[in-house]
Amino acid sequence: MGKLPSSFILRSVVNGGSHLSNFHSSSSSSSSNTIATHIEALSKKPMSVRGKGKIYYRFDNVDDALIFFNKMIGKQIELLGVSHDGYSMSILINGFCQLGRIDFGLSVLGKMLKLGVEPSVVTFSTLINGLCIQSKISEAISIFDGMTERGYQLDLIVYNTILKGLCKIGNTNRAVRFLRLMEGTGFEPDIVAYNTILDCLCKKGLLKEALNLFSEMKVKGIRPDIITYNCLIHGMCNLGRQEEATRLLNEMVDNNISPM
Template sequence: MPVRGKGKIDYRFDNVDDALIVFNKMIGKYPKPSIVEFNKLLGAVVRMKHYAIVVSMYRQIELLGVSHDGYSMNILINGFCQLGRIDFGLSVLGKMLKLGVEPSVVTFSTLINGLCIQSKISEAISIFDGMTERGYQLDLIVYNTILKGLCKTGNTDRAVRFLRLMEGTGFEPDIVAYNTILDCLCKKGLLKEALNLFSEMKVKGIRPDIITYNCLIHGMCNSGRQEEATRLLNEMVDNNISVYHIG
């Protein structure tokens, strides 16, 4: 999730203790800094992945009477999702709507990611469908997150259908999307389907990478198809793709 604040300077810290020192100075000021300034600090703590501290800071800012905006609420939602508390993240969404703060694509994509992390793919797709119905401009990150969630929960057929949905809505699946599904197909032993998708990639001009070949070669080896694995390995070498991660 983007964490850059609105302004020319963002906070950068070597450790979270320095961020807490600055935060304590800020809350002691009068008049209090604007939410924009607090957002810069919250964003810096997010970059250090101290999500519980972000949540604590948010609550203290709220108690000071500083009005939150959509950006700070997105930071809070992200914090809850990273902490595995998607229920609290959804509560923040409800609060945004109650206060008349318009959720953004970042808001919903963060929730979708949080739901997929917890394998709650049906709820994630429900939010995705709501976004499309409301005309939100989606990006490849959102689509790839859903694909990853579908594959994580073993919904390979739905993942392939979702790939076709992407194409139908004008999005060209990228290497990340194809690799996600290829990995799932290979792990399930659906090698024919995986090779068909692999061929489709190349026809569309999407250059396979080390991850693509890694998935296919491991899939072939696990199925006892050593000759096919060797052919793919040779093809990878011919295409000047590193073999370092193969093993």
Template sequence: MGKLPSSFILRSVFNAGSHLSNFHSFSSSSNTIATQIEALGKKPMSMSVRGKGKRDDRFDNVDHALVLFNKTIEKYPMPSIVEFNKLLGAIVKMKHYLSVVSKYRRIELLGVSHDVYSMSILINCFCQLGRIDFGLSVLGKMLKLGFEPSAVTFSTLINGLCNQNKISEAVSMLDGMTESGYQPNLIVYNIMLKGLCKTGNTGRVVRFLRLMESRGYEPDIVAYSTILDCLCKNGLLQEALNLLSEMKVKGIRPNVVTYSCLIHGMCNSGQQEEATRLLNEMVDNNISLDIVTYNILIAAFCKEGKVSKAVETVDLMRKQGVEPDVVRYNTLVDAHCKEGMVSEAEGFVDAMIKRGIEPNVVTYNALINGHCLQNESGTL
């Protein structure tokens, strides 16, 4: 693969020259870094805070890693950037991104030159810190130094742009990747789909799906579920069902996430019967339902006053080995009380207690309201 054309450099970094000066001032000292991040409302992690992310096997916490870093920079001769990448890569896994930016600046001042991997780590850190502009600046610096960014580097930036709802810029970067010979993988396309879905522009989302297919990428269950969720949230339920049929024809088996999106959409539009059909389809296809899927349907039936349907769903839930939680019991108790079925509501409270689920203030408030409504009806 040849070097990227200058037109792509300009497009990729979005006039990064204006940001490059910001990057130099941003990374001039660890104090400057902290000040600018704090100004963005980002609270820097204390060096004494234990790493809460995925930890590297070599370190118990970030303190251990930073002590090792301080020992490493005292070595003579100075270790190569490769050794620092291993160490700082471990700190990235602990999610101490600000520390990593600071330490890279420190070794830079000590004369250690960056490589493509260290700059990719920096781009990731800036994106995680919400500073995609600085990440793009590092990309510009990489290109000026003659480094070839990897597809992962571009994926990180595209994800960062999507997270900041800069969808047009993300699309431009994706186009630039493909024009320059980089082949985005399915993960990148799924990131883009997720970003496009956030805009609510369903037409654009579906067009992007077809673009993926035209480029030889067969959408997976993640891509389809993402689009189905977008269609359902925008009330395009028939289009969602059509896409579900398309999945099945292609041999892509819907999963619990797929069905949950559809069931939620149907319930929100008052189509509980269709939601029930989808639920039964899940059961017939031996797809394990989770409590979230059941809760969506039970809440919808209760909202419509169809308490018998809600109870049937609870029975089906139990048969599948999923036990209702206190929130769902409260929904049933409240629905029965509102329908004047207080004795049935009390029966659910007894069932809760027998199953070791402690009623809470919401449970008792529902019962009190139910008795009050019953007394008012009796008085009338």
């Protein structure tokens, strides 16, 4: 598909791998089934990793392992079970993101692009999620824009991740515009998308906007859930609108939704 136009992605190509040797794992242990666990384990005890054939490489710490990975990735060496295909390298990117090291995840992305390995939607989605968690929304949207420009088939998960990131930094106006973008591209926002924005609007005291959105989702046939009602009821109570909160509570019970 050629190079992506996003300058943010292109910078990761130029800098790909340049930071890997500086990695120090200080995060808490992740799931035992993730590559993050294996990376983190390297910082705690020596470990031998099998390469091609019967060659074994011993690492005394995470720095040694990552320096090795940075040097040998272009020579088809497998490290920690990471082969030279997009799927395996995406697992490594996910591991770095789980450890909160999005910079190393981007370095691996840079390596992928240099080597001509085409990233998948999952690869980019993982990075977008990692960036949003760190409130780096501009960078996340830069990757999102690059994906749309190059014709990647996005899914609701990607859109909802961006929405969550925008709401995390309190940018409700842009979140609502992004919701309209979803609709314009043929994606019907689901209950997760609406709840994300409703929660943000209510926390900012924008109850009128929240109720308008609430009415919109019901007109579209999207059934409110316990999260929807909780957001609105808490928003009403915070503004001293107890009667409206009680009315909404009764509506929730009438819809066979039990209060939490």
